[in-house]
Amino acid sequence: xxxxxxxxxxxxxxxxxxxxNLIHPEIxxxxxxxVGGIARAHKLTAIQIGGIENHLHGLIMAPPTIAPxxxxxxxxxxxxxxxxxxxxxxxxxxxxxxxxxFTVSKTNVPDVMRYIQNQRIxxxxxxFENEYVGFLKRAGVDYDERYLWG
Numbered sequence: 070x071x072x073x074x075x076x077x078x079x080x081x082x083x084x085x086x087x088x089x090n091l092i093h094p095e096i097x098x099x100x101x102x103x104v105g106g107i108a109r110a111h112k113l114t115a116i117q118i119g120g121i122e123n124h125l126h127g128l129i130m131a132p133p134t135i136a137p138x139x140x141x142x143x144x145x146x147x148x149x150x151x152x153x154x155x156x157x158x159x160x161x162x163x164x165x166x167x168x169x170x171f172t173v174s175k176t177n178v179p180d181v182m183r184y185i186q187n188q189r190i191x192x193x194x195x196x197f198e199n200e201y202v203g204f205l206k207r208a209g210v211d212y213d214e215r216y217l218w219g
Contacts, residue, residue: 076175078116079137081127082204083145083168088197088218090122091162097121100152107147113140116178119185124197125164126185128173137170165218169201171208 085091092100097120104127105115114130129140145164152162173181184191191200198218205212 073133075133077131077133078173078175078178078181079127079129079131079140080171080173080181081129081137081141081144081168082124082171082201083141084124084165084197084201084218085122086163086165088123088165091159092120092122092125094122096156099155100148101125103151104144104148107144108140111135111140111143117182117185119188121188121192121197124201126188128178128181128185141168141170167216169204169210171204 101118101120104118104125108115108118108127108129112132113135116128116130118125118127120126125144127144131137131140145168149162149164152159156162202212202217204210
């Protein structure tokens with residue numbers, strides 16, 4: 070549409086199925102780079118992708134025509150397929166069923182980038198489960214603990 074302007078930034082968070090430690094440090098950079106490529110293929114801008122063994126954070130800039138659920142679906146489905154093809158020892162790899170999506174203001178983009186870059190340091194003192202619930206609480210998201218980790 071003519072004269073439509075946007076700056077939509079999403080911080081997406083999702084874990085491996087049952088938070089299994091499957092993304093080993095020696096392969097994580099390849100996975101993060103591939104996820105960035107998936108984003109580009111879908112006309113998204115992957116500002117920062119990262120995480121640790123059991124989860125991924127993605128800071129994504131998206132046009133208004135692409136909903137957050139479409140972003141998460143593309144990243145999860147396509148990366149899972151690629152991981153199966155590239156790493157035979159991860160034949161049972163899967164992402165959790167759901168995801169977290171949080172909007173980020175442009176002024177907070179540098180802070181979120183640093184946060185994602187420092188995941189390994191951050192998780193020396195805080196487990197993923199606490200981090201994720203903290204995101205939900207700070208954003209005022211209602212959740213049911215029974216369905217949080219599927």
